[in-house]
Amino acid sequence: MGNELNQERQGGSSLVVGLDAGGTRTRAVLATAADGRPLGEGAAGPGNALTVPVPQLTEHLAEAVGQAVPEPVRDRVVAVAGGFAGATDAAADEPGRRNALAALTAALRRLGIEAGPPVIGSDIEAAFASAPGAPADGLALVAGTGAVAMRITDRRGTATVDGDGWLLGDDGSGFWIGRAAVRAALRMADGRGAPTVLAELVGRELGVPGDVLPGGASGGAVRRLSPDVVQCGAEGASREARREAVPPASGPAAAGGQPAGPARTGAAGTGSPVDRHPLPPHDDTPWSRLHREAYRRHLLPAVMAEPPIRLARLAPLVVEAAGDAVALAILDEAADQLAESIRALEPRPGERVVATGGLLGPGGPLTSRLEARLQTLGLPLDWVPDGRRGAVALARLAHQGRT
Template sequence: MGNELNQECQGAASLVIGLDAGGTRTRAVLATAEDGRPLGEGAAGPGNALTVPGPRLTEHLAEALAGAVPEPVRDRVVAVAGGFAGATDAAADEPGRRNALAALTAALRRLGIDAGPPLVSSDIEAAFAGAPGAPADGLALVAGTGAVAMRITARRGTATVDGDGWLLGDDGSGFWIGRAAVRAALRMADGRGAATALAATVGRELGVPEDVLPGGPTLGAAGGVVVRPLGEDTDAPHETGGPGGTGGLGSTSGLGGTGGPGGTRGAPGLGRTGGPGGAPGAPGYALPPHAGGPGSGRSGGPGGAPGPGGTPSTPGLGRTGGPGGTPGASGYPLPPHAGTSWSRPHREAYRRHLLPAVMAEPPVRLARLAPLVVEAAGDAVALAILDEAADHLTETVRALEPAPGERVVATGGLLGPDGPLTSRLETRLHALGLTLDWVSDGCRGAVALARLAHRDRT
C-alpha cells in the first residue's frame, strides 16, 4: 500500500495538504495540486486551537501529517491549509489562529515540509469551501461535538453565532445532547424530571452498577426481592389532574401535559409553546432578542414565540411525572419514579456512581452519550432533547439573518445524510426558505483552500 501511494505521489508534479482539526480528532489529506485528487490520509487526536495545549496540538498535527504524507514526497508539497476548531481567519491576532499557526508551523518543520506559510482558517470556513464549486459566500453550520454557524464572505467568516464551547454554548451539539441526557437521568433520580429510559442507558454507559439502575431489584415489604418494571402502575389514581397541574418548564417538555381542575392528563407536550393568546411570529419562530416591540422574547421553537402584540407564555410550575404520574396537592405531580422499583436508596447510590464518572472525564466527552439519545427513539424525553437540539441549531442559523434561498452548507456528525438532526433541521430551515447542503468534513474544503493559495502564489 505504501509503495503504491509513493508511486501515485511521484506521478504528481505538485501536492497540497488539507487539514481538518476538530474537537474530537485531526485529519490530514494529501492531494494533487492540479485537480485535488486525494492520495493519502492521516489521523490523530483533537485539534481545537483554543482547548488543546500547544505542544499536544503540535504532536497531533505532526502525527496526522506523517500518516498522510510519505517521506519521499514531502518536498513536493507546495501549499498547506488547515481548518481548526477554535480558530478563524478573520483577524491575524485572534488567539486561536495564533495557536493553530504556531503549532502547524512547528509540525511541518519537524517533518521537513517546506511549503511556505500555511493557511489557517476556522474548521467552518474550511467546511464551507468543501461544498460543490468551492463557494466564496453564504452560510455555514457545523454540528458535531460542538456547534457553530458563520456567515462567509469572500471565503472569510464575517459573523459568528455560538461556537462558544462546552461551558458557555455549543447549543444543539453532540456535547449538548449528551449533557442533556445526563441531566434528564439525574432529574429522574432526584424526582425533578420525567421518567426516561435514558436513566438506565446513561448509567450503563458510565459504569453504574446494574443493581442500582431503574427497574432493578428492590426489597419488598417482607424483606424479599421483587422486580417491578419501570412505569408500572401503583394503587394511586393516575388520570386525575390537580388544580393548575402544569407541564414542562420552559423549553423542556414534561410527560403528561397540562391538567385542569379535575381534568384528565393531557398529551405529551413536546414543543416549546407560547402562552395564551400569543400568535406565532412568521414562520413560528421568535423575533431576535434585540428586536424591539412587544412580544419579542426568545421563547419558542415552531409555533412558540408570540409575535408583536402577543402575550408571552408563563413558565410551568412543575414537571409532570412519567406515564401514569399523578398530580399531587396544589397541582404538582408525583415524582417520576413513583410506582417503579427505583427506591430512594438505589437512586442515591445511582447519583453517587454517576456524578464521579461524569466528572472524571473532560466535559466534551459527554458527546459520546449523544447516540444513546438517538437510539432511545420511543422515549419522549429523548425525542424532546433531539427536537430542542434542532431548535437551537435553527436559532443559531436564524441569528445570521439569512435571506430566503441563501445557501446553508452543513457538516458534522449530527447533520450527515443519516444524521439524527438532519431531517428535523431541514424541516425548520425550509420554513425559513432555506435549504441545506451537506459536506462530509472540512478536509475537502481545506484542500480546496490550499489549491487556491497555491494558484494565488504562482
C-alpha cells in the same frame, strides 16, 4: 491511491496539502494542484490550536503531513492550507491563528517542505469549502460534540453564533443532549420531572447498581419501550438502527403536542427542554424513595468524576430511547437550538447551509429534524464529512493566487 502516487513521483506535477485539524485528531491530504485529486493521507493527534500546546501541535502536524507526503515528492508541494479548531483567519494576531501558524510552519520546516506561507483558517471554514464547488459565501453549521454556526464571506468567517463551550453554550450539541439526558434522569428520581426510560439507560451507562434502577434489577423501564427500540439498544444502536428509531421532525412533538418547527424555541433557549416543558410527574414504575436516593448518590459522583464534555457520550442513549416522550422532546429541542443558531445569522432565502458533525450526517439523529426547520426558512442543507476536501481546495486557490 498508491499507484497514482507512484505515477505522480515520475510525472513531476505540482502538489498541495490540505489539513483538517480538529479537537480529536489531525488529518492531512496530499493532492494534485491541478485538479485536487487525492494522492496520500495521514493522521495524528488533536489539532485544536487553542488547547493543544504549540510543541505538541507541531508534533501532530509533522506526523500527519509526514505520513501523507512521501519524502521524494516533498519538494513539489507548492501550497499548504489548514483548517484548525480554535483558529480563524479574521485577524493576524488572533491567538489560535498565531499558534496554528507557528506550529505548522515549524512542522513543514522539519519535513523539508518549502511551499511558502501556509494558509491558516478555522476548521469550520475548511468544512464549508468542502461542499461541492468549494463555495465562497454562505452559512456553516457544526453539530457534533460541540455546536457552532458561522457566516462565511469570501471564504472567511465573518459572524459566529455559539461555539461557546460546554459551560456557556454549544446548544443542541452532543454534549447538550447528553447533559439533558442526565438532567431528565435526575428530575425523575427526585420527583420533579416526567417518567422516562433515560433514568435507567443513563444509570446503566454510568455504572449505577441494577437494584436501585427504576423497576429494580428486572429492568422493567426498558420493557416499556417498543421492541424495535429495545433491540436497537441491545445491539449498540448502529447508525442505521438509530435512523429507523428516530421519527421525522415533521408533525407535532410527542411531548405536549407542540409544533416541531423553529417557532417553538423560546427566547432564552438555554435550559433543558424537560425543565421548560415538563410532563405531569406521575410515575407508575416500581421505584421507591429509598432506591431513588441511592440512585442519585451513585449517579452524581459518576458524572462529576469525568470532564463535563464527556457527557456527550450519553447522546446515543437519547436516540436509543426515541420512543420515549422525554427523549423525543430533547431531540426536538436540540434541532430547535441549531435552527435558532442559523436564524441568528440572518439568512436570506435560498442561502446555502453546509453542515458537518455526527449529529447531522446521513442517518444522524437531528438531520431530518433540522432539514424540516430550515425548509420553513427556505434554506437548503448540504452535509460534508469533514474539512479535508475544503482544505485542499483552499490550498489550490492559494497556489493559483500566487502564480
